[in-house]
Amino acid sequence: MSNAALAPVEFDPLSETFFDDPYEVYRRLRDEAPVYYNRHYGFWALSRYHDVLAAHRDWQTFSSTHGATIDQLTDPQAEQVLSASIIFMDPPEHDRMRRLVSRVFTPKAIADLEPLVRGLVAKYLDRLVGERRVDLLADFAAPFPVEVISAMLGVPEGDRQQIRHWTDAMLSREPGNPKPTRESMEAAMYQAAYLYELAREKRRNPADDMLSGLVATGLSDEEVAGFGGLLAAAGSETVTKLIGNGIVCFDRNPSEWAKILDDPGTLPLAVEEILRYWAPSQYQGRWSTVAPEWGIASTSPARSRCRSGSATASTRVSGPRSRASRAGWRSKRSGPATRAIRSTSRGFAGCTCRTSPASATSPSRFPPDHYPRALRRPHSRIVR
Numbered sequence: 001m002s003n004a005a006l007a008p009v010e011f012d013p014l015s016e017t018f019f020d021d022p023y024e025v026y027r028r029l030r031d032e033a034p035v036y037y038n039r040h041y042g043f044w045a046l047s048r049y050h051d052v053l054a055a056h057r058d059w060q061t062f063s064s065t066h067g068a069t070i071d072q073l074t075d076p077q078a079e080q081v082l083s084a085s086i087i088f089m090d091p092p093e094h095d096r097m098r099r100l101v102s103r104v105f106t107p108k109a110i111a112d113l114e115p116l117v118r119g120l121v122a123k124y125l126d127r128l129v130g131e132r133r134v135d136l137l138a139d140f141a142a143p144f145p146v147e148v149i150s151a152m153l154g155v156p157e158g159d160r161q162q163i164r165h166w167t168d169a170m171l172s173r174e175p176g177n178p179k180p181t182r183e184s185m186e187a188a189m190y191q192a193a194y195l196y197e198l199a200r201e202k203r204r205n206p207a208d209d210m211l212s213g214l215v216a217t218g219l220s221d222e223e224v225a226g227f228g229g230l231l232a233a234a235g236s237e238t239v240t241k242l243i244g245n246g247i248v249c250f251d252r253n254p255s256e257w258a259k260i261l262d263d264p265g266t267l268p269l270a271v272e273e274i275l276r277y278w279a280p281s282q283y284q285g286r287w288s289t290v291a292p293e294w295g296i297a298s299t300s301p302a303r304s305r306c307r308s309g310s311a312t313a314s315t316r317v318s319g320p321r322s323r324a325s326r327a328g329w330r331s332k333r334s335g336p337a338t339r340a341i342r343s344t345s346r347g348f349a350g351c352t353c354r355t356s357p358a359s360a361t362s363p364s365r366f367p368p369d370h371y372p373r374a375l376r377r378p379h380s381r382i383v384r
Helices: 016-020 023-032 049-057 093-101 107-111 114-126 136-141 143-153 157-170 182-204 210-216 221-234 237-252 254-262 264-277 339-349
Strands: 035-038 043-046 284-288 302-306
Touching: 043 049, 093 221, 114 136, 114 143, 136 143, 136 237, 143 157, 143 210, 143 221, 143 237, 157 182, 157 221, 157 237, 182 210, 182 221, 210 221, 221 237, 237 254, 237 264, 254 264
Parallel strands: 043 302
Antiparallel strands: 035 043, 284 302
16 A cells, blocks of 8 residues: 555645546545545535535534635634625525515526527637637637626626636735735725726616616626626636536547537536536635534634545435436536525525536546646636
8 A cells, every 4th residue: 555545635626736637535524534624724615515505504503704815814803804795695685685686687587688699609610710720718718708797797898808817816816825816816806896896887877787687686886896807707717617628538438429419409418417517616615604523523613625526526425316317417526416505505605606606416427537737827826
């Protein structure tokens, strides 16, 4: 047995080892330390499916009001300085916000966006026609998602890529350092100020867009700006990672891509399986208000992190088969019926990509090979 196998499992979310491939660390956490304490950063981590699910459902114990990232959770003043964003709220404030924004996110409103989305995707793909070599992330997966979400929000066309650049800078961290850089803080301030002024403009001159719709619900300008910032980030960089992960998955598994070509109707299920298999969002930070016990004589006080990327990869739990698994999308790295994570997390954490929007029960035929490091930008190892 190797020395590495004998050594206790070490979980450092800011390390290059974890960044290269988190799934072996997740496996060892589930097997050896399902309630893991990181002394260096001062947080507890849950990695098994039932523990993660229970924590997501128990907002009274695991609060969102202290932030979601390590730097926020370790800051005693975080609750006083966090923005008015739904992901930093617990009920009843979260319930109030959710009721208001649900008026904007109706099924019809989302369906009406299809021509816009199709047009933007076609625009960026058309630019690649005739090229012998392209960078699918830089030339396609990175620029188009922010165009979609920004258009939905009502951001003027000339400012949309700036939203992406601010988001990338905001989420950037240095290896081994959970605190934002000076550039990160400046980007956060610039984007917050921009969206606040845009919310005020929508109040003066409403248009047919989501920010105007949020203003009309009675939210304050600060609340509208906070929700706009959340959507701008969650609706852009996570989509970029999803597309990149999907490209690598299908490149490594051409037989699975052949299934899509044979039956394009299976594509929505394939997208859900990729979301589960290589989740764009790997964890959700919470602040535990008490010291709960998890059945193994371990407690989890103060700062806690729910590893949804581990929970959706778990082979320990089985559940009712999802639409994706019934359709033949299966993988060796099996996960439970994680649709429950998506629905319950929305109940207390809002419409956020901080929980893996996974839905497959049994795994797909994608093999458990290495995590696509090249597709996760440096900032994503820290805050998503």
